[in-house]
Amino acid sequence: MGDRFDVVVIGAGPAGSSAAYNLAKRGFKVALIERGRKPGSKNMFGGRVYAKPLEEAFDGLDKAPIHRWVVKERLSIVNGEEYVTLEYSGSGGKSFTTYLTDLTDWMASKAVDAGATLITEVVVDRLLIRDGRVAGIVSGSDELEADVVVDAEGVNRLVLEKSGLVERLTPRHVALGVKEVIKVEKGDIEKFFGLGEDEGLAWVFMGSVSDGLPGGGFFYTNRDSLSLGLVIYLEKAVEGMKRHIYDMVEDLRIGPLFSKYVENGRVMEYSAHMIPADPRAIRPPRLVWDGLLVTGDAAGLLINMGYTYRGVDTAAYSGMLAAKAIEEAEGDYSASSLKRYEEMLMKSYVGRDLEKFKGVHDLYMNPRLFKEYPILLTGLLRRLYEFDYGGYRLSEAFSEARRGLVSLPRIILDLLEVYRKL
Amino acid sequence: MSSQAAGERKRRKIRLEDLLNNNIWDVDPRPHIRLDTSKCRDCNYKPCVLLCPTGCYTTHGDDVLFSYEGCVECGTCRVVCPEEAITWEYPRSGRGIHFRFS
Amino acid sequence: MGLDIIVGIKYVPNTTNVNIDPKTGTLVREGVPSVVNPHDLVAVELALRLRDRYGGSVTAISMAPPHAVAGLEHVLGMGVDRAILVSDRVFAGADTLATSYVLAKTIERIGRYDLIVMGQETIDSSTGHIGAQVASWLDLPYVYYAIEVEYTGDGFIVTRELEDRIEKYRLSKPALISAKMYSLEPRQVTLRDKLRAVLERPIETWSNKDLGLDPNCVGLRGSPTIVSKVEFTPKVPRKNIIFEGDLREAVRKLVQALVEEGVI
Ligand SMILES: Cc1cc2nc3c(=O)[nH]c(=O)nc-3n(C[C@H](O)[C@H](O)[C@H](O)COP(=O)(O)OP(=O)(O)OC[C@H]3O[C@@H](n4cnc5c(N)ncnc54)[C@H](O)[C@@H]3O)c2cc1C
Ligand code: SF4
Ligand code: SF4
Numbered sequence: 001m002g003d004r005f006d007v008v009v010i011g012a013g014p015a016g017s018s019a020a021y022n023l024a025k026r027g028f029k030v031a032l033i034e035r036g037r038k039p040g041s042k043n044m045f046g047g048r049v050y051a052k053p054l055e056e057a058f059d060g061l062d063k064a065p066i067h068r069w070v071v072k073e074r075l076s077i078v079n080g081e082e083y084v085t086l087e088y089s090g091s092g093g094k095s096f097t098t099y100l101t102d103l104t105d106w107m108a109s110k111a112v113d114a115g116a117t118l119i120t121e122v123v124v125d126r127l128l129i130r131d132g133r134v135a136g137i138v139s140g141s142d143e144l145e146a147d148v149v150v151d152a153e154g155v156n157r158l159v160l161e162k163s164g165l166v167e168r169l170t171p172r173h174v175a176l177g178v179k180e181v182i183k184v185e186k187g188d189i190e191k192f193f194g195l196g197e198d199e200g201l202a203w204v205f206m207g208s209v210s211d212g213l214p215g216g217g218f219f220y221t222n223r224d225s226l227s228l229g230l231v232i233y234l235e236k237a238v239e240g241m242k243r244h245i246y247d248m249v250e251d252l253r254i255g256p257l258f259s260k261y262v263e264n265g266r267v268m269e270y271s272a273h274m275i276p277a278d279p280r281a282i283r284p285p286r287l288v289w290d291g292l293l294v295t296g297d298a299a300g301l302l303i304n305m306g307y308t309y310r311g312v313d314t315a316a317y318s319g320m321l322a323a324k325a326i327e328e329a330e331g332d333y334s335a336s337s338l339k340r341y342e343e344m345l346m347k348s349y350v351g352r353d354l355e356k357f358k359g360v361h362d363l364y365m366n367p368r369l370f371k372e373y374p375i376l377l378t379g380l381l382r383r384l385y386e387f388d389y390g391g392y393r394l395s396e397a398f399s400e401a402r403r404g405l406v407s408l409p410r411i412i413l414d415l416l417e418v419y420r421k422l
Numbered sequence: 423m424s425s426q427a428a429g430e431r432k433r434r435k436i437r438l439e440d441l442l443n444n445n446i447w448d449v450d451p452r453p454h455i456r457l458d459t460s461k462c463r464d465c466n467y468k469p470c471v472l473l474c475p476t477g478c479y480t481t482h483g484d485d486v487l488f489s490y491e492g493c494v495e496c497g498t499c500r501v502v503c504p505e506e507a508i509t510w511e512y513p514r515s516g517r518g519i520h521f522r523f524s
Numbered sequence: 525m526g527l528d529i530i531v532g533i534k535y536v537p538n539t540t541n542v543n544i545d546p547k548t549g550t551l552v553r554e555g556v557p558s559v560v561n562p563h564d565l566v567a568v569e570l571a572l573r574l575r576d577r578y579g580g581s582v583t584a585i586s587m588a589p590p591h592a593v594a595g596l597e598h599v600l601g602m603g604v605d606r607a608i609l610v611s612d613r614v615f616a617g618a619d620t621l622a623t624s625y626v627l628a629k630t631i632e633r634i635g636r637y638d639l640i641v642m643g644q645e646t647i648d649s650s651t652g653h654i655g656a657q658v659a660s661w662l663d664l665p666y667v668y669y670a671i672e673v674e675y676t677g678d679g680f681i682v683t684r685e686l687e688d689r690i691e692k693y694r695l696s697k698p699a700l701i702s703a704k705m706y707s708l709e710p711r712q713v714t715l716r717d718k719l720r721a722v723l724e725r726p727i728e729t730w731s732n733k734d735l736g737l738d739p740n741c742v743g744l745r746g747s748p749t750i751v752s753k754v755e756f757t758p759k760v761p762r763k764n765i766i767f768e769g770d771l772r773e774a775v776r777k778l779v780q781a782l783v784e785e786g787v788i
Contacts, residue, residue: 035512035513035514035516036516036520037448037516037517037520038516040521041516041519041520041521041522042495042518042519042521043521043524044521044524045524099522099523099524100524101521101522101523101524120516121514121515121516123511123512123513123514140514155497156495156496156497158510158511158512169497169500169501170501171501171502173501174498174501176473176475176496176498178475179524180441181523181524225523232473234473234498234501234502237469237473237502238467238469238473238502238504239467239469241469241472241473243472244438244471244472244477245472245473245474245475246438246441246475246476246477247435249475250435250436250441251435253435253436254433254434254435259433263433267436267441267444268444268522268523269444269445269521269522269523269524270441270442270444270445270475270476270494271445271494271519271521271524272475272476272494272496272498273494273496274496274497274498274501
């Protein structure tokens, strides 16, 4: 084809839109290719985004489709009908809730406003490789050449797989997230959770909700709707599923924690998406090749802090750094020159937090975390609070609660592990 | 209806079909996923059946039946299939699922 | 000499599985994205095949609000050569008569054409009027349910498929046909064509300034149709019956059940 671009970006998600925006702003001729009918139509996430890195990647975040600023955090450990909840209220202002569909559309429109050429409804099939370097992309029987390609295709990275640059995804690489978005009456959210008009709640929970499998749930307040969902790590799920994942999500909706909030609501959407899991497995052997940079989920840049996921901010940040590195490469798009991108990324908060939280995944693979400990904790509190005449001392309640469940040395070892990895 | 009965009705699960009815698809007449069902007979755990969030895979005796229309393109089935029985592509021309509130 | 073909398309809400709000009983239309009416994509495919075979051009036209540009980009992405969006506030609220009038006047203004192809009907109203009405405004021969078209130089041989027979018609040119739904599989959007659509933007927008039509003949004012009431067919819950036994036995039970329900 006659049209030539400086850069082709694969995927108009947070990573790709950020890369395209920051490149277009620097005067590069950019094509941003998205398979969806419009940006956002294929994107799904839990519900909350940390703002500061986004502010750095995009100007004018105040115009973004922000639903609520999170001021309240809840963490629950669930065992059947019982649960223990920890609540934190702060001044907020660090993270907001939104629909990723809306936020992504906004990001891509920023890229277009900055001068990027957005091409929707087109699937990139593979990389165009010439003389051992990436020289563009291929879709069907059409080729599009570019000096350099930014891969921002997300976790289901078929393009990288087909090009042989990464191994095929296996259950160890990913988790599955499923969510329901439930419309509620205006004013309900404020009433239910004691929130102001633009204040929000973020709530995560784990325990019996995942049937003893590694995973957990999330609940976020949007403007006039609630996002409720479940994440299951596939590694243990392949052989360990006891019932359909849809049943597990529906049980959340009608279960003790949430039914009172959602029972008058109407489901607006039911969605699912994969999430990068074991960071060591999913990180490609390298993030740059001759003529190619890999960003966002495709590069495995998701941070699982144990109680919250961060992937949107890191994706956008990596897209911005990719743009910077391309500018600094001054036309030399060899791997050694683009290596700057990987260096900047690893030195930034993204690389530092990836390193910091890299052990969380191992922690998640400890089955006691999702089975024995929730039982232990709720059992302990039940004994402490529910009595008729005489109560328990803490130590008594504890030793009774753990009887036959897990040994004391085991608990101490596991606690040490949690302490080291969180 | 007593308020208790109303409460119980509300606490009933929504059927998967009805949940899916809230979504919007522009279904491609050409399936984007193909399944070699002959490989499913020997598949021990049949993980696709319980893990496909939209119930695209169902068992019928030892056989697995597949329909792609409700697929939300999460990619899970391809990843969990131990037999590599699934040929998985993205739908073209912007077809397939169209998320609006996710 | 190639064929110059005009295709009419409608950009409609994708209502294939739109839910009814249990509380209010109305359609939940919130955030429902639009698509090119699927039956019009069959018309586009037919037109593109004729162009690919005989040479010439395909022009897509649509009378719609400005957001329909996305639908025109979609058919440009399939390979349509150019598109005209006919958009004006005064055209809003049109029934099929007022719509077909504007489309006919648009086609007249385009001037040069050999064939007009329309879809059989739309998924949002299913009247199937537009083709016949445009043909009569323009005084053109018209065949509907067309599945095949052959160009003879001075006209067309059109095959149409009815429920119980197949008919062949010889039409002089220019002519109008509507393509039978599901008769062809619309081709995919390609990178090459989508890129051209975005970079060269071969989309013109015509308003009533360009067409100069009497405001009393277009839009709501030009529409004699009155929609008095819309009723939805109630959703009948599925019965989820599984018929056991071997294939022959199961089919027999299924047929029996359908007969008992009065379905067949
Ligand atoms: C259940 C769940 C909960 C989450 N919760 C949170 C959260 O609360 N906070 C948070 O910050 N992060 C969260 N994340 C993570 C976050 O959603 C991702 O990390 C982030 O979306 C990654 O952005 P990306 O641009 O790399 O990839 P994506 O968002 O996946 O975007 C990739 C884009 O590329 C397009 N594409 C893919 N392949 C092709 C192709 N071949 N051709 C053309 N286009 C293509 C896709 O259509 C898509 O638009 C969650 C994720 C999930 C699944
Ligand atoms: S996992 Fe693969 S082989 Fe097993 S039943 Fe499913 S599709 Fe068939
Ligand atoms: S991609 Fe996801 S939704 Fe589609 S069939 Fe596979 S598991 Fe089901």
